Amino acid sequence: MPIFEYQCNRCGREFAQLILNSKEEKEVRCKFCKSNDLMKLISSFSVHQAESSRLADFDASKPRGDDFYKDSRNIGLWAKKRMKEMGVDLGPKMDEIVERGRTGKILEDYEK
Numbered sequence: 001m002p003i004f005e006y007q008c009n010r011c012g013r014e015f016a017q018l019i020l021n022s023k024e025e026k027e028v029r030c031k032f033c034k035s036n037d038l039m040k041l042i043s044s045f046s047v048h049q050a051e052s053s054r055l056a057d058f059d060a061s062k063p064r065g066d067d068f069y070k071d072s073r074n075i076g077l078w079a080k081k082r083m084k085e086m087g088v089d090l091g092p093k094m095d096e097i098v099e100r101g102r103t104g105k106i107l108e109d110y111e112k
Contacts, residue, residue, distance in 0.1 A: 004028075005043045010035040055081055076101055 007014045008030035015031045029036050049057075060081040068074050076098045083090065100106040 003043075005041040006030070006038040007041055008033060008035050009037040009039055014041065055084070060085060 003016050003018050004025070005014060005016050006028065011030060011033040013030065013032045017028050017031075019025050019028070028038060030038060054077060058077055058081045060078055064074075079098050079101075080095075083094070097106070100109075
């Protein structure tokens, strides 16, 4: 079900509208001033990647800012990529440790 974003040419405000079929799109009105003088906006979107493709695209040698290291998922990705680049395979136990680190569950081990 697509959600379209519009900007009203009369009042200038932006809003989103769920459109279930093409007939409904012709009937869309501004939620604020009820005008039908609207401009459809280009919405932002996200692309989901499998971890294998993220790992393949990831450049572990590129310098990163502090924000990068605040996200535990990035640390795990970096660790996996560096191990792969160095030809190191520490087995499934290492994958488990990296995954526990990425999810924050590894901290539970140190809180006991």
